Amino acid sequence: MSAADGVREHYNLWLGRRQPPGTEDPDFTRLADAVRRLQDQFTASRPPPALAAHSADTIEDLVAALAGYQVGEPDQVAGRQFAAVGRGQTFVPPVEIDTFDGDSVTARVSFGRFYLGSNGAVHGGAISLLFDDLLGQVANAPGKPRSRTASLSVDYRRVIPLETELTVTAHTSRVEGRKVFVSGALRSDRHLLAEAEGLFVRLLADQQ
Numbered sequence: 001m002s003a004a005d006g007v008r009e010h011y012n013l014w015l016g017r018r019q020p021p022g023t024e025d026p027d028f029t030r031l032a033d034a035v036r037r038l039q040d041q042f043t044a045s046r047p048p049p050a051l052a053a054h055s056a057d058t059i060e061d062l063v064a065a066l067a068g069y070q071v072g073e074p075d076q077v078a079g080r081q082f083a084a085v086g087r088g089q090t091f092v093p094p095v096e097i098d099t100f101d102g103d104s105v106t107a108r109v110s111f112g113r114f115y116l117g118s119n120g121a122v123h124g125g126a127i128s129l130l131f132d133d134l135l136g137q138v139a140n141a142p143g144k145p146r147s148r149t150a151s152l153s154v155d156y157r158r159v160i161p162l163e164t165e166l167t168v169t170a171h172t173s174r175v176e177g178r179k180v181f182v183s184g185a186l187r188s189d190r191h192l193l194a195e196a197e198g199l200f201v202r203l204l205a206d207q208q
């Protein structure tokens, strides 16, 4: 089994089912990658007015083309490309999962220019977003009841650099009844950059 197959298997277990036919879509994954690159280029560029207007025309054409193919959440493709870096979505920073055993995860992430806060540092909200998603995956690991984030606390220890491969880890630290406490850390090859503590509350039968 390849590493990608292993990751896909973990996600399928986590979802409690096999990936439904038609969910994997390499062309859509390529589209998501292109949108990510667009986000980075858009944020970093200062085009002349004619190019800005031409770019807007082109994107508006794409928006109109995609408008004919809108689907509800159960049929959504974005975020469900489980073997792809960033899962074929463009909101959460592009995480590449290396190991996921149900109680802990190790992964790599690199923040593009889209995630710039100021003065070269990654936006703090992007770090919280990264932790919410990754800690949430641990809290919702295979065989565990669904839970939602009740509280997320992030400590920013050092400026987080753009365009640098970083390691992000998360593990369940304890479970008390419905409360699942998950800890996370973001590191460069030399430093601890940020830490997080999340409280995820297991949902009751009548909660969405």
Ligand SMILES: CCCCCCCC/C=C\CCCCCCCC(=O)SCCNC(=O)CCNC(=O)[C@H](O)C(C)(C)COP(=O)(O)OP(=O)(O)OC[C@H]1O[C@@H](n2cnc3c(N)ncnc32)[C@H](O)[C@@H]1OP(=O)(O)O
Residues within 6 Å of the ligand: 015, 074, 079, 080, 132, 133, 134, 136, 137, 140, 147, 148, 149, 150, 151, 177, 178, 179, 199, 201, 202, 203, 204, 207
């Ligand atoms: C076909 C499916 C395909 C799916 C494909 C998906 C692919 C995606 C892949 C990958 C995704 C990875 C996953 C991401 C995960 C992200 C998760 C989120 O971001 S969820 C969004 C943000 N969170 C909310 O919207 C919650 C809003 N809040 C609530 O709904 C409620 O407040 C809830 C359920 C959290 C708790 O409400 P209560 O009424 O059920 O429970 P009470 O009694 O209030 O609390 C239970 C215990 O928790 C403590 N508690 C609650 N909130 C607390 C807080 N903020 N701080 C401290 N303690 C708190 C309480 O004190 C209580 O503790 P005591 O049992 O008494 O010891």
